[in-house]
Every structure is written in structure tokens, then in C-alpha cells.
Amino acid sequence: MARVALVVTFAALWIAEAGTPALAHLDTADRYTHRACPGIAANRSDPINLVFTTWGTWGRAESQIEAHAGWTVTSGSSQSFVDHGGCFSMHTQRASGQGSRFHVRIRGQHQDPSLGWVAAAGAHHEDLVLFPVPCGHAVDSSGPGGSGFDQARDELERRLAGAGHASYRVWWGNTQSFKQCDGDYAASDGWTVLIGLHQVNH
Amino acid sequence: MRAPLLGAASLGVALSLAGGGSAGDGRQAASQRVELEKARGFDDYALYNAGDRVEGFPLVAVLRRSDTAEFVSFVYGDCTPADDTGCAPPIEIQVWPACRRHLGLYAAPTGVSPALEQTTVRGVPAAFLDDGTRLELQAGRSTIVVFADSRSRVARIARALRAVDGSTAVRQALPPPAPGALEGSLPC
Numbered sequence: 001m002a003r004v005a006l007v008v009t010f011a012a013l014w015i016a017e018a019g020t021p022a023l024a025h026l027d028t029a030d031r032y033t034h035r036a037c038p039g040i041a042a043n044r045s046d047p048i049n050l051v052f053t054t055w056g057t058w059g060r061a062e063s064q065i066e067a068h069a070g071w072t073v074t075s076g077s078s079q080s081f082v083d084h085g086g087c088f089s090m091h092t093q094r095a096s097g098q099g100s101r102f103h104v105r106i107r108g109q110h111q112d113p114s115l116g117w118v119a120a121a122g123a124h125h126e127d128l129v130l131f132p133v134p135c136g137h138a139v140d141s142s143g144p145g146g147s148g149f150d151q152a153r154d155e156l157e158r159r160l161a162g163a164g165h166a167s168y169r170v171w172w173g174n175t176q177s178f179k180q181c182d183g184d185y186a187a188s189d190g191w192t193v194l195i196g197l198h199q200v201n202h
Numbered sequence: 203m204r205a206p207l208l209g210a211a212s213l214g215v216a217l218s219l220a221g222g223g224s225a226g227d228g229r230q231a232a233s234q235r236v237e238l239e240k241a242r243g244f245d246d247y248a249l250y251n252a253g254d255r256v257e258g259f260p261l262v263a264v265l266r267r268s269d270t271a272e273f274v275s276f277v278y279g280d281c282t283p284a285d286d287t288g289c290a291p292p293i294e295i296q297v298w299p300a301c302r303r304h305l306g307l308y309a310a311p312t313g314v315s316p317a318l319e320q321t322t323v324r325g326v327p328a329a330f331l332d333d334g335t336r337l338e339l340q341a342g343r344s345t346i347v348v349f350a351d352s353r354s355r356v357a358r359i360a361r362a363l364r365a366v367d368g369s370t371a372v373r374q375a376l377p378p379p380a381p382g383a384l385e386g387s388l389p390c
Binding site (some may be wrong): 190 | 271296308316333336350352
């Protein structure tokens, strides 16, 4: 009886272990944040345009964004991220101010065997719209540096690369346009930046 | 900064080719608007849309990006954004020059690129992404990207595509990709 129990236990452990690699990866099946859960196409809100890797836990992302970019404001609405079929509220957010500002929402995602700890993020630059109708924050549609999504992604890449963090770009093509509260539309240029984080917090 | 944008409803179909001004400082968008006839004459790359209405949704806006992205977008239907939270219109058709966007971009050996479901639609190479809510088609020197909320709707919209200049009608075969368009060697 004890032998049977032992075999069952080992079998269960083997199945669990064998099943892990199939699940343990950065899930790129959904490349947008969502206004609510469940995360479906109709409630997409922002493109995911940053992935923090290596020691990319959400807490380290928060700490290193604060240290290198100086984005320390915590205000903003919540959004949700999809990971391996589940939908979860974001873990944290940081912004560069209260008015027109850079803003990023972050969620720690499933660990990846190649990338290490991983956090997905949606970053943008947004204007505080006061005229003609005050509506709040709206992501910039376009400009020499791209949309507000592109500007904030590039700003964080610049700031962290300047502090020695390695980064590279991948094409995700998540360029769907999103209507903003000022009636304008904003879209990513489709490139996502992966930035390595270090273990030590600031 | 505000993007070139105009309400298509008031103009039929028109194309806005430039813009400026910041919503934050209260300036109005300064769009150069180009009427339908000029849009039809847009010859940087062929434009495709689904007409004035598709799946019950009217064409509400035509956008153009020409910065870190390069596309003309046809937006169908409306949604309600909030402070700090944008919303996804029900249907969008983006047309990019194939030299800037093509299926070969997804082949980067990074392990984190999206998986393509390659297929053929209207006689040209295409791929579904995002669980079927995005379809990318390579036609001539253009890459057409359809966004909607389901695979079946995306497929129906693909069947409704037609060239804005009238050169390709609904359900007609789309022009085959220009040499180099699939690999990214097509010059801009």
C-alpha cells in the first residue's frame, strides 16, 4: 500500500514537473491591457509595449522606474492583464506627475525559462485635457516621436538604458487604435521593448 | 499632439494627411483635410477599406500616421472612452506600406514574437493573430490589417475589402504581394 502511494506521489510530481515547462513562459497571446476582466477584444484599452525581464518582478520594475526615470506618482485608474488564459488586475502603476505626464501600468507575469522574472507594462504619455471639454487624461495621438504610447516606451528605454540596463525590441504589431476622452485616437507603432532589470532594488 | 483625424460621416470618406496642436494646451487640431477624390489619388501605396459601412457599423473616422508608424486607418463604429482609459472601436482597418509592415517581421528569432496562423485570403498570403481578432493580408505594396472582436467577423470584413481607388472590387482577388514584400526587402 505504501509502495502504491509512493508511486502515485512520484507520478503526480513528475506530471506537475513535466507540465511546468509548457506553462512557464512569457505569455504573448494577448498584447493589450483591458478595462476590466474577463479580458476580451472589446475591452482592450492600451497596447503592452514594455516587458521587464531577468529580475523583472513588478516590485523591481516599480523601484527601478522610480530610480532611473523619476516617475514616483501613484495615481491613475486600474487596468487588467491577461496571462495564460486568466485575467488579473495590474500590480502597480507609476507616473511622472499629475497633469500631462508619462504613465505606466505594470503586472508581474508568469516566469519565463529564458527571460527570467517577467513583468508586462503599458506605458504612455497623456495630456490633461481641459479644453474645450475637460475630460481628464488622453494619450497623445502622434508626433515626431510617435504616439503617446511610443513616446513613453522610448522614454523609459532611454532612461533605463542610460543607467546600464540592456534592452532590445521585438515586433508585436499590436497597433490597434484606441479612442481617447478628447475624441482623438492613439495607437502603438507595434514595437515592444524588453528591458533587463537587476536584482537589487534602489 | 493630436493625430490627423476627421469624422468620415460629415465628409463621406476623406483622408486627413497632416495635423498638429496639443489637446493639453487647448489648441484645436489643425488638420489638413483631403477630400475623397484626393484620397482616391493617394498613390504612396494602395488603400483598402470596407466601404461606408460594414457589419452594421458606419465609417466614423479616417486617420493617418506618418512618424514612427506609417498607416492610413479606417475606423468603423464608436465606443465610449473615459478619463485615463481609452476604448477600442468595434472595427478598424489599417493599411500600411509593405516596406514598413510585413509578415516577415514576426520571424525574429527572439522566442517572444507572436505566433502566426498563416492562411490565404482573397488569393494573397495572410495570417491571423491575437486569437483571430487580427488579420494581416499582403496585397501588392500594401499590408492590410483588420481588427475586430472575433475571428468570424474579421473574416467577413476581409471579404468586404475593396480598393479605395476602385481598382479591386469586393470579393475580387487582391493583387499578389510585390516582389520582396513578404521578406521586407521592398524599398519604401
